[in-house]
Each structure stands twice: as structure tokens, then as C-alpha cells.
């Protein structure tokens with residue numbers, strides 16, 4: 001798919017969990033200058049699909065998630081979540097890099113707190129929170145406070161909290177960015193396992209090419225200043241991806257090489273990047289001459 005073009009799925013009338021058409025958004029700073037965060041963004045998240053926004057810092061990924069969540073409105077363009085204007089609520093689950101747990105509540109109480117907007121009795125709320133803490137492997141830490149948990153554990157609580165409402169859409173903004181590399185890989189598998197149970201639509205944000213490929217059905221590459229869709233690629237790797245060594249699959253290797261080169265080019269071409277116009281030092285990640293073998297579009 002080229003920037004600005006309608007995604008293929010729209011034509012095929014696949015149910016869209018999220019649809020953005022021609023979305024632009026600018027911010028005005030206190031000094032009166034204007035930052036164009038997003039320009040003419042068109043993309044969709046089909047029901048049950050895992051779509052990742054991949055792009056360098058400042059390309060508008062968080063802004064885009066906040067527009068889908070209904071927290072901010074675009075200047076122009078159409079935004080629909082399951083066919084309606086977006087609005088925050090239990091249909092949309094949010095997971096952020098910074099966890100955002102309530103420090104004076106236990107893990108169990110944090111998850112229960114998220115369930116308060118659902119019409120559940122107190123015992124049902126307790127049972128559901130307990131179930132989801134179990135799914136992320138934290139039954140033994142239900143009564144611990146956030147300060148008593150490691151970074152990985154806190155992110156598990158945040159994941160349980162988002163999933164416990166059984167949202168139709170999960171929005172995740174670099175949820176594993178502040179977790180060490182080993183825990184991060186384990187959390188990716190955990191997320192895939194949890195997602196495979198219900199397959200809600202997911203819009204996931206990351207800077208990491210590897211994370212994007214491992215998790216996604218589709219990767220939307222965003223370029224910075226202004227934030228725009230550069231390219232969209234299908235990830236044609238078998239699932240479940242925890243059942244084999246995905247990273248050694250030839251399609252993975254090719255897609256990784258292609259996306260790494262594209263990401264690097266976007267950063268080198270960005271005048272506000274500290275790497276602007278620097279010469280690449282490695283030929284290993286040089287842009288391939290041909291399109292990737294994974295079904296790019």
C-alpha cells in the first residue's frame with residue numbers, strides 16, 4: 001500500500017476495528033510555533049488482526065494512538081472505531097510504556113479498579129481480576145503493591161488490567177520498551193499467547209523492527225516530520241510464532257533487513273535527527289535492491 005492509498009482490506013469489506021482516512025493533526029506550542037504531527041494518514045486495523053506502527057521517534061505514533069482512543073481529535077480526516085466515532089471506554093484497552101499503575105493499590109486492586117466501569121458484582125470483579133492475574137502468571141503477587149514488583153511484573157499487571165475488561169481493541173504504546181531484553185522477549189511471547197485466546201484487534205507501537213515482525217500481521221511504517229504512512233507490509237510468518245525459531249526463518253531475515261534499512265534511511269533523512277545525513281557505517285544493513293520476499297504491498 002502506498003502512502004495515502006486506501007488499504008486493500010477496505011475494498012474487500014473485511015470488518016474494520018479501526019479506520020483512519022486522511023487524518024492530519026498539528027500542535028501549537030506555547031511560543032506559537034506549529035508542529036505537524038500527522039499528515040494525511042490512512043490506515044486500518046481489521047477485526048482480529050495485530051497491526052503495528054513502526055517508526056522513528058517523533059513520527060506521531062503516540063498521537064495516532066490517542067486519536068484512536070478518542071483522547072484527542074484530528075484536525076481533519078475520518079476516524080472510526082467499529083464504525084463509530086472513537087471514545088474512551090472499556091471497549092478500548094490501553095497499555096503504556098510507563099505502566100501507570102496506581103501505587104497505593106495492590107496488583108489485584110489495580111486490575112479490579114479497571115473493571116469498575118463494567119456492570120459486574122464485586123465478587124465477579126474479584127474473580128475476573130484474579131483470573132487475568134493468573135493468565136499473566138502473577139497469582140502469587142496479587143496482594144503486592146507496584147513498588148514491590150519488578151518492571152516486567154508491573155507490565156504484566158498493566159497487561160492483565162487492560163485485558164481483564166476484554167476490550168474489542170487493544171492499543172499498546174511501546175509497552176515493553178523499558179523492560180530488559182530477555183524479559184521483553186518473554187513478554188512478547190506472553191502477549192502472543194494471550195492474544196491468541198481472544199484475538200481482539202491490536203494497534204501496537206514500537207521502534208523495534210524485531211518486535212514488530214515477531215508480533216504483527218501487518219506493519220505500518222511511519223516517517224517523521226510530518227508523521228505519515230510510508231509503507232505497509234504484511235508479515236507472512238506462520239503462527240503460533242513461539243512454536244518455532246521465527247528469527248531464523250528466511251522471510252523474517254529478509255523483512256528485518258528491509259525494514260532496518262528503511263528505518264535507518266528515515267532517520268538519516270530527518271533534519272531534526274542528530275544522525276541527519278550521516279553516512280551509514282555498515283554495508284550489512286544496506287537497502288536491498290529488490291522488494292522484500294514477504295508479501296509487501
Ligand SMILES: Nc1ncnc2c1ncn2[C@@H]1O[C@H](COP(=O)(O)OP(=O)(O)OP(=O)(O)O)[C@@H](O)[C@H]1O
Nearest residue numbers: 027028029035037056057058059060061062063064
Ligand atoms: N501535546 C503536544 N503539544 C505539542 N506538540 C506535541 C504534543 N504531542 C506531540 N507533539 C509533537 O508531535 C510530534 C509527534 O509526537 P508523538 O509523541 O506522537 O511522536 P512518537 O512517534 O510517539 O515519538 P516517540 O517514539 O519518541 O514516542 C512530536 O514532534 C511532538 O513534539
Ligand SMILES: [Mg+2]
Nearest residue numbers: 061062063173
Ligand atoms: Mg510515543
